[in-house]
Amino acid sequence: MALSAENKRRLVTAALVGPAAVWLFTFLVLPFAAVVIFAFGERAPEGGYQAAFTFAQFANLGARSAAFVNTLTLAPLGALTCLLIAYPVAYYLAIKADPKYRMLLISLIVIPFWTSMLVRTYAWMYLLGARGIPHLFELVGIDDVRLLNTPGAVLLGIVYGYLPLMILPIYVSLEKLDRRLLDASAALGAKPISTFFGVTLPLSLPGVMTGLSLVTILLLGEYLIPQLLGGGKVFFIGNALVDLFLQSRNWPFGSAIAVTLVVVVVAVLLVAMRIAWRVSGTRQVDLI
């Protein structure tokens, strides 16, 4: 029996989307459903999971409050610090820099982001560790400088790791900005500073929002930076999750934390999208 044109079209569409759909369902939807089910279960005596329906795991979230507090303060703080450094750089690259070199300069910002986060964090661990910068201090007679395993080291690692991701969206929104608006503002007698606050900054807000939300969301799930630069003293939700799943094997409690983390991520995303819509149409970001 010959297929009708409409059925044939449907079949081709299903064949095209099918593998991706199966993958998303099997390795995203199902596993996440399993985590949600686990979150309402109990820890088995030997570790792992025991079927139950209880809110005990969520009620117990306070036991890991330090991880939540650290994450929920250092993630936004890190994102804001990135913003303060990123904005002038993005502004320079989009408005001031010679267009001839613009592509090269922006490439040089993007490239580190796509190289190993582990190696880049390790670089700071190496520099801040006892044989690195503190050793230089010792040579000039200042002993006992401790840089590694402090909140400051974690913040430094965060800024180092995520700066490119903040610069890029701001650069994109500034680059799209119509230069004639700046000329018009100047021609109408506005001082550069009022042109900036009256024209440039408002028009770049979508980029700022994208950068802030991207960096905050990624930081909420961060593990490596607090692990390597915070040395177990400054730990994030990600570190608590590794501990609960791989060391103490309290899977139901870990699942409850994971579910909470996803809820926080989604909440941040929704708020950011809300604000982004308000400041103007949504913008997409170029990550590569």
Added chain:
Amino acid sequence: MRAFVFALYLFLYAPIALVVLFSFNSGRNASELVGFSAQWYGRALSNPFLMDALWTSLIVAFTSASLAAIFGTMAAMGLERLGPRTRAVFDGLLSAAIVVPGVVIGIATLVALVQLFGLLNPAIAAIWPGSDPPKFGLGYGSIIAAHGLFTMALVTMIVRARLASLGRDIVDASSDLYATPFTTFREIVLPQIFPSIAAGFLLAFTFSFDDFIIAFFVAGSKTTLPIYVFASIRRGITPEINAIATIVLVASLVLIVIARVLTREKKVKAGEMGATA
């Protein structure tokens, strides 16, 4: 302002440059260069555990990036043929695959697969005729599955942006000239989107090759290169790690520069910015 920007580039590149520099240092300290030596590379390359981890990482990255490039491209082409409601669900899942933190993806895959194997393995053992039934466990398959999730979504987004900038008229023109849909795809669409697919593949490869946190949960008894590096760092920093770090760095650097050249070519042609999450 110029000075500030210059300082920023210094800030971005100096730490990794120092790691590279000290990987050639014959001394052990991070604060004093003693002399030039390639001994740490010699040690790294003759370390069988390291070579094993490197091999595992290459297999995982190549397989997951290939699957992501194929299925992601197919999905990108199929998505525009879907009804608006199905497409919205699909879009939601794709963004979720990108936005959900890696640590959660790792946990979810671990939890689900351990449950699944717990059910599957006894069942297979019960019906297996021989004495040595196959046993499923975490390993290559689970890392590839979890990496493929993010990278497939990434490829879909990149290729889709390129398809959107293609426009329908060129495809319509081809079919008006009696080309079959497959010929149109092979002769018209594929050459146009190929740089995006290649860039997507390379980014997927880089992501998988560099990923630590997802593999940490689902690798089972396998050791990928980042897991090996992480474990060695915890045992104590040695100059050998600088050499390994440099090798990792150079590998991802080469891939990323190629990916960037490929997408830049596309941008110049299309006259617009490609859109990725």
